[in-house]
Amino acid sequence: MSEEPKGLPGRKKNGPRLDRPWRVVLYNDDVHNFEDVVRQIRKATGSSLLKAMEITYLAHNEGQSVVFEGSFVECQSVADVMREIGLMVQIFG
Secondary structure (H helix, E strand, O other): OOOOOOOOOOOOOOOOOOOOOEEEEEEOOOOOOHHHHHHHHHHHHOOOHHHHHHHHHHHHHHOEEEEEEEOHHHHHHHHHHHHOOOOOEEEEO
């Protein structure tokens, strides 16, 4: 009897898995200034000033940038903080 338990997160065979690496992606916009984005990245991730500036610079010049990688729960928390000031982010896994 080696049936998989039903209803447990991360156990679906044909859907998103919560146990895989996830990423929070920030999209560039014309609303927020550079300093506000850097400040929010630092608040959401605890990253250094230099790292937050690099992420912001990439998003500004490339249109998007990975802000954070981790578990789904961690990414959800980071995304929530980023959205506090209306930044456009999405979680991918």
